Amino acid sequence: MTVTHILFDFFGTLVDYDDGHLPAPVRSVAAASRVSGAPMSAVQFSARWAAAWAAWEERCAPEHREFSMLDVAGSFLPGAAPSDVAAFVATYIDEWNAGVRYLPGIGPLLRSLAGHYRLAVVSNTHEPDLVPGHLAAMGVADLVDTVVTSVEVGVRKPHPAIYRAALDRLGIGPGEALFVGDNPVADYEGPTAAGMRAYLIDPAARHPVPADRRIDSVFDLQGLAAHSCARPSCRPA
Numbered sequence: 001m002t003v004t005h006i007l008f009d010f011f012g013t014l015v016d017y018d019d020g021h022l023p024a025p026v027r028s029v030a031a032a033s034r035v036s037g038a039p040m041s042a043v044q045f046s047a048r049w050a051a052a053w054a055a056w057e058e059r060c061a062p063e064h065r066e067f068s069m070l071d072v073a074g075s076f077l078p079g080a081a082p083s084d085v086a087a088f089v090a091t092y093i094d095e096w097n098a099g100v101r102y103l104p105g106i107g108p109l110l111r112s113l114a115g116h117y118r119l120a121v122v123s124n125t126h127e128p129d130l131v132p133g134h135l136a137a138m139g140v141a142d143l144v145d146t147v148v149t150s151v152e153v154g155v156r157k158p159h160p161a162i163y164r165a166a167l168d169r170l171g172i173g174p175g176e177a178l179f180v181g182d183n184p185v186a187d188y189e190g191p192t193a194a195g196m197r198a199y200l201i202d203p204a205a206r207h208p209v210p211a212d213r214r215i216d217s218v219f220d221l222q223g224l225a226a227h228s229c230a231r232p233s234c235r236p237a
Helices: 026-036 042-063 069-076 082-099 106-114 130-138 160-170 184-193 218-226
Strands: 005-008 118-123 144-149 177-181 197-201
Touching: 005 218, 026 042, 026 082, 042 069, 069 082, 106 118, 106 218, 118 130, 118 160, 130 144, 144 160, 160 177, 160 184, 177 184, 184 197, 197 218
Parallel strands: 005 118, 005 177, 118 144, 177 197
Antiparallel strands: none
16 A cells, blocks of 8 residues: 555654753743742752652553643642643743754755655644644644644553544555654554554664664655655645
8 A cells, every 4th residue: 555644753753852851940930939829949849740740640651541731730739720720831831842952954854755745743742732833833834734642632652542543634544654753662663553654763773673664863764755655645735
């Protein structure tokens, strides 16, 4: 079956980022102190935030369920008004976004691929508008048919439902999709089990995947642009 669509992971694939919690949550500490009405230090903030996060991870991880930033912030700031919790989340995400770095040349790469394939993003994320916002800031939102996020679907990769949701939204079967990402479980084992061809970004060859399914970076896909797919539906209208 002809591949007509490329599905991308986002963080670690289309952008570099600082994984984990904020290393220096200056504005977030101030926002949390205002909402809670009790000053807290960065150390206190980080410890309390990590504990709230860990509790949600423990609750959701066994079944790959997803939780939102609002869920964590609500536990972190018990009794706070929903509007104050949402305002804190906005501050935290804005500060965290400073650690997201756009890959030089990613726009031209995606535009080249979009000349031959339909593109989509399937991302584990705790905030529904985070990935669409970055795609818009990168100037590539118009190239992406759909963005499927774990927080919207309710489960995270590698749960089969998130891949199924992406394929259903695109109106294609698994044999028509190629999946690219940097996590061996979420972006290789999961899509492969769902029937898609998957490529793992693994430049150090740390994971046991076939050599022909391992790439050094997303830019190794440049060669695909030279092979136009056969179906007219894979070309932009």
